[in-house]
Amino acid sequence: MEVSDKINAVHRYVEAFATQDINIIKDLFAADARVEDPVGTDLHEGIEAICAFYENALSSGAKLKLTGDVRCAGTAAAFPFQVLMGDSTIDIIDVFYFNDDGKIIDMKAYWGPENFKS
């Protein structure tokens, strides 16, 4: 998988929130993917559970704004961003791992209460 494909996947993820398009999420994630958001909470396992999680997230109206380079290494991409919700922001780092088909197989989101600002 090319670095440009991983960076493109991150931009499509941002676009999914901008356009509230769950089909982008369905296309990005593998059928047997795992999502841990935030890290330390229960996993969302499998594309159905993942789509249910993101349908909620997308419908909240939250938008994502990258706040630095996408960092690609091995089969992974890590990136810093802000979630924008009204006048509030949350600073988050997401890490995606991709499978051989170029789908996200593992997603972890790192953030906590101290990353909220309003």
Add this chain to the structure above:
Amino acid sequence: MEVSDKINAVHRYVEAFATQDINIIKDLFAADARVEDPVGTDLHEGIEAICAFYENALSSGAKLKLTGDVRCAGTAAAFPFQVLMGDSTIDIIDVFYFNDDGKIIDMKAYWGPENFKS
């Protein structure tokens, strides 16, 4: 482990580079820690291998500059930073996982050639 302890560990990691003090590294990492830097390359396993790796890194004169919030979640902390070497910079994201003793048990660094700037 308190969030403030994890944030403090990140600041001491930055200080280890600022002062080229390997003793800070020795104190931060667990005896059986693993370091993958960058992700996708061979692991440095155990404190001896990790100290050898960092003695090299510290003596290079590289300095670290945080470029955003430390994100704490579960037993982890993730943070974006730049490595400064002369007129060059590398944008990196590190993820630390801590053990029950508050030591780093797993460290992963996400960066690639496209994160170099000069």
